[in-house]
Amino acid sequence: MSVLRTEGLCIQAGNRQLVRNLDWEVDRGQLWCVLGKNGVGKTSLLHTIASLLPPGAGKVMIEDRNIAAMPAATLALKRGMLMQDQIDSFSHKVIDTVLISRTPYRMGRSWDSESDLAISSAALQAVGLQHKSDSDVLHLSGGERQRVALAALLAQAPDLMLLDEPTSHQDVAQQLAVMRLIKKQSEAHAVIVNCHDIQLASRFATHALLLAPDRFWLGPVTEVLKTETLEIAFDCRFEVVSDPMGNRFTAY
Numbered sequence: 521m522s523v524l525r526t527e528g529l530c531i532q533a534g535n536r537q538l539v540r541n542l543d544w545e546v547d548r549g550q551l552w553c554v555l556g557k558n559g560v561g562k563t564s565l566l567h568t569i570a571s572l573l574p575p576g577a578g579k580v581m582i583e584d585r586n587i588a589a590m591p592a593a594t595l596a597l598k599r600g601m602l603m604q605d606q607i608d609s610f611s612h613k614v615i616d617t618v619l620i621s622r623t624p625y626r627m628g629r630s631w632d633s634e635s636d637l638a639i640s641s642a643a644l645q646a647v648g649l650q651h652k653s654d655s656d657v658l659h660l661s662g663g664e665r666q667r668v669a670l671a672a673l674l675a676q677a678p679d680l681m682l683l684d685e686p687t688s689h690q691d692v693a694q695q696l697a698v699m700r701l702i703k704k705q706s707e708a709h710a711v712i713v714n715c716h717d718i719q720l721a722s723r724f725a726t727h728a729l730l731l732a733p734d735r736f737w738l739g740p741v742t743e744v745l746k747t748e749t750l751e752i753a754f755d756c757r758f759e760v761v762s763d764p765m766g767n768r769f770t771a772y
């Protein structure tokens with residue numbers, strides 16, 4: 521039984537069909553990168569899988585259960601999402617921001633347990649921000665704030681992790697650190713990452729879903745990320761150089 525299965529999934533934005541008839545399975549041990557040009561529907565796809573948007577047609581199943589019929593409390597244990605942007609309206613501590621993601625485990629308890637605190641502290645340490653634990657979340661840099669959101673997802677530890685451009689605010693060293701951390705997570709969780717960086721996808725992903733306006737390609741990353749498919753999807757030319765750390769693609 522796959523962690524995620526979509527059957528005939530269609531996604532609409534107004535009158536526009538973004539994704540048509542997507543049959544897709546994602547399992548533990550797999551790290552999928554979703555790629556495609558701006559506006560093709562990557563975020564809409566993740567939001568639909570997270571049950572934040574209804575599908576135009578078809579089904580999203582997590583462990584063989586349709587998410588449309590899943591209670592919110594169950595869904596919160598099954599899937600979690602790092603959003604493209606984090607918006608904070610009020611001051612609060614970094615550690616409290618991470619602790620909120622332990623809510624699905626509280627089962628009626630209104631306080632944080634020692635275990636919640638230990639798991640949240642470990643998650644902050646994993647993203648290199650334990651020293652910011654007591655800082656005000658409003659005082660973080662964009663890259664730090666994004667990694668706090670990643671820590672919250674680690675602490676939530678859902679079976680299916682959805683990450684919308686998790687490296688978009690990270691410097692080059694942190695991009696690698698974040699992707700290594702995500703790769704590690706994919707050993708025990710099913711992971712889907714929206715990604716604009718073809719090199720990072722080629723290096724870290726096991727599988728790719730490449731979206732184009734009227735079609736898509738999905739499968740093992742080396743079969744999907746090829747000059748022929750990328751040229752159709754992005755509407756520009758590509759050259760590829762084979763590299764043990766993942767094929768390197770240059771757009772021109």
Ligand SMILES: Nc1ncnc2c1ncn2[C@@H]1O[C@H](COP(=O)(O)OP(=O)(O)OP(=O)(O)O)[C@@H](O)[C@H]1O
Nearest residue numbers: 532533534538556557558559560561562563564565
């Ligand atoms: N609430 C909405 N109502 C109508 N159209 C929407 C809505 N949200 C998104 N869209 C449209 O759906 C399309 C897909 O948007 P989406 O954010 O999924 O693209 P994306 O592939 O994630 O883009 P990017 O790479 O720029 O983040 C876009 O054309 C967008 O304008």
